[in-house]
Amino acid sequence: MPSVRMNVQEFAHLLDQLYREKTIAESTWCGRCGYNLRTRPYIGVCPECGHRYNAVPMRMQNIFVPHDVPLPYAEVFSSLVSLGLTFALLRGAAAGVSASQLVFGGMFALLGLLFGWRAWVGLRAYRRHRDVIRRIESESEE
Numbered sequence: 001m002p003s004v005r006m007n008v009q010e011f012a013h014l015l016d017q018l019y020r021e022k023t024i025a026e027s028t029w030c031g032r033c034g035y036n037l038r039t040r041p042y043i044g045v046c047p048e049c050g051h052r053y054n055a056v057p058m059r060m061q062n063i064f065v066p067h068d069v070p071l072p073y074a075e076v077f078s079s080l081v082s083l084g085l086t087f088a089l090l091r092g093a094a095a096g097v098s099a100s101q102l103v104f105g106g107m108f109a110l111l112g113l114l115f116g117w118r119a120w121v122g123l124r125a126y127r128r129h130r131d132v133i134r135r136i137e138s139e140s141e142e
């Protein structure tokens, strides 16, 4: 009995081929800027922000998918606590209290930067997603 075996990449490639000549019939938005890609090809480049997208079902790359993007509360809190500890420890060390305070101050400074970076990345993702939602909502009211 012949068996048809196909891996994920072959299947994705086959899907792309099936949709290559078709255009998107319903409202589908760029995941980056919220541009409505309706009447555009299923695979292409967003005419507004230049981001590559693939709107083929089950592919959906750089296509807006509504989901909850949480505010990075934990990261913001952790970075503030770390930087607060850094400040407290380094201030003590500067006054000549101990070398271990300097070491711990440095460690908390690194942690603060790490959490701060994660908070920044999370906030940017949150803002971008919210901006796309706003754009889609405002354009659907027209």
Ligand SMILES: [Zn+2]
Binding pocket: 030, 031, 032, 033, 034, 035, 046, 047, 048, 049, 050, 051
């Ligand atoms: Zn775009």
